[in-house]
Amino acid sequence: MKLVVLGLSLSSSWGNGHATTFRGLLAEFAARGHDILFLERDVPWYASQRDLTDPDYCRLEYYSDLDDLQRFTGEIARADAVIVGSYVPDGVKVGRFVQATARGATAFYDIDTPVTLAKLARGDFEYLDPALIPGFDLYLSFTGGPTLRFIERELGSPAARALYCQADPELYRPLDVPTRWDLSYLGTWSADRQPTVDKLLCSAARALPDSRFCVAGPQYPADIDWPANVERIEHVPPAEHPAFYAASRFTLNVTRADMIAAGWSPSVRLFEAAMCGCPVISDVWEGLDQLFEPGREILLARSTDDVIAALRGITPDKARAIGDAARQRALAEHTSRVRAGELEQHLEEAMVGKTMAALAAER
Structure with missing residues (x-):
């Protein structure tokens, strides 16, 4: 063709x-x-x-x-x-x-x-x-x-x-690197996503001052008041995404408002992170449970408390099992x-x- x-x-x-x-x-x-x-x-x-x-x-x-x-x-x-x-x-x-x-x-x-x-x-x-x-x-x-x-x-x-x-499994795969962050987020700034980033990451960071967080991506306004334990990275090239996810104990998936309203609108970052075996904490929208099984392949968060509970309560073995299960699902259906x-x-x-x-x- x-x-x-x-x-x-x-x-x-x-x-x-x-x-x-x-x-x-x-x-x-x-x-x-x-x-x-x-x-x-x-x-x-x-x-x-x-x-x-x-x-x-x-x-x-x-x-x-x-x-x-x-x-x-x-x-x-x-x-x-x-x-x-x-x-x-x-x-x-x-x-x-x-x-x-x-x-x-x-x-x-x-x-x-x-x-x-x-x-x-x-x-x-x-x-x-x-x-x-x-x-x-x-x-x-x-x-x-x-x-x-x-x-x-x-x-x-x-x-x-x-x-x-x-996501391409040749490019997005698990890597053995030191953990830098308890929760990361990778995404370009948008006004309709920022309230969710504030709720699910920044508020959790303020509640957990001894934990480490990261927000990576361009176009964030200079006047955002980031908590002291949130690291900012302006841009992560695609070739460095696997290492970014590998350095994250969990990563956050945040969906734009129009996509939440429509449902059935997965972000590419969702599949990239899953392919890398990084357990994902995601906001909630219709159709997500048809792509990854909640609790076994992905974690859902509606509030700051949900994120805090995951960071405090999920053992490393359980987190690894969630990441592995998500990777197998992504390899079968989302390559x-x-x-x-x-x-x-x-x-x-x-x-x-x-x-x-x-x-x-x-x-």
């Missing part, structure tokens, strides 16, 4: 989870024998923070603007499938161009589904116009569950399918290889559906 992907970023993991998602997924997709061209808008904030410049599993090309994108018209037209990702700059115009140009199947890959749907509901068409949705043969979504039916019934998608984030197989199946179905529709139209 010849696949063209127009995504937010493959080259830079700075301040976004798109790059690591695309890297694992496309590497395994290429390993299945497919040819991939990734087109990335050349923007200053990623150009200055690139940590992947020459991937060996796909061709990575940059375009400066929509006019420059025209250079790839022939390749988009000839591709068996073309994917447009969420948060692509000028995404609506890019989507229109792809739908007008591609002769193969077209798909929208929403790595931000609840955020996207909330934006559409308030008339914010930053990177997707609802008028475009019926024109994509396939809507791939980071959110599963009832949201998929909503995208089909209310927004007119011919086929909405879950394609959750994932890049599993997702690449799902992507292949969804695209093939879309290609067949488009061909059948074209034949029917000719009759």
